Amino acid sequence: MSSAASPFLRHIERCRNVTLPAGRLPLLHNGITIGLVDPTCLSWMTDPACADLLRVNGDHILLPDGENLRQISTILAQQERYVPFKEWFDVRSSEGQIIGQVDRGLIPVFGVEASGVHLNGLVQKNTGLHLWVARRSPHKRLDPGKLDHLVAGGMSSGLTAKETVIKEAEEEAAIPADLSRQARHASTLHYAMSRPEGLRRDRLYCYDLLLxxxxxxxxNDGEVESFHLMPVEDVFQQVRDTDDFKFNVNLVLLDLFLRLGMFDKQDSSILAENLHGQV
Incomplete structure (x- = not known):
């Protein structure tokens, strides 16, 4: 790999900094692992309030009924075990079947997979391709002040990826639905990452929209401080040389750079293998 491309690897390694199960206990439903629970939180699971909703069996935790996840989320929030977002996310099986819903704030504690969308807002000018870049509000709970995509957000319960793009586009950047519907799904990325808030096992649906x-x-909703239109070459350099972008945004941008052919053949092959390889 060339010296020009090797700095991009640090972003992939940062988002893939854990080998599962990473000392966590499997959370099982119908014999399938749906989460990986931090063992320091076992006392939460054995609390009498949760005793009928979960079964702790030494080397694993059993969830008898997926519907219990909502009640568990509410109980643990009332006990101030975590800070809730008051936003429900679907918990799915490996086949995509919805098992139940969990508060977004509990996802990294239970280590369940979360899904989100990222939209590359592209503008073709005579001078070349440009990308809209957002700066996150300094009041955001996670990664305040970091650079971000024009549109990005988690998939709330009941929404598809495309529906989430349309919703977030209107809420975050006042993009009308008839325009955001033109967004094209380009790829899907996965990673497992240890963060201060816990384990992130994320699935990112990446979209391109030519504006x-x-x-x-x-x-539109206060989650963004400002927007800036930048030549894609400048974004490339900033991702390569800095950590100014929110951690997972770098992965989506790297995927974009690969699709735009901004690396030579050898570098492209190595980076793509690391970016899209199995978690």
Missing amino acids: PEDFIPHI
């Missing part, structure tokens, strides 16, 4: 030159995004 008109005269389109200007507007701050």
Whole structure:
């Protein structure tokens, strides 16, 4: 790998910094692992309030009924075991079947897979391809002030990836639905990462949207501080040389750079293998 491409590997390694199960206890439903629970939280599971909802069996935790996840989330929030987002996310089996819902704040504690969307807002100018970049609000709970995509967000319960793109596009950047519906699914990324809040096992649905030159995004929900339109080459350099972007945004941008052919053949093959390899 060339010296120009090797700095991009650090972003992949940062988001894949854990080997599962990483000392965590499997959370089982119908014999399938749906989560990996931090063992320091076992006392939460054996608390009388949760005793009828979960079964702790030494080397694993059994969830008899997926519907119990909502009640567990509510109980643990009332006990101030975690800070809830008050936003429900679907917990799915490996086949995609919805098992139940969990509060977003409990996801890294239980180590369940979470899904989200990222939208590359692209503008083709005479001078070349440009990308809309957002700066996150300094008041965000996670990664305040970091650079981000024009549109990005978690998939709330009951929504598909495309529906989430349309919802988040309107909420975050005032992009009308008739425009955001044109977004094209480009790829899906996976990673497992140890973070201060716990274990993140994320599935990112990556979309591209070609926007008109005269389109200007507007701050709509306070989650973004500002928007900036940058040549894609400048974004490439910033990802390569800095950690200014939110950790997982770097992965989605690297995927974009690979699809745009911004690396030579050998570098592209190595980076793609690391980016898309099995977690």
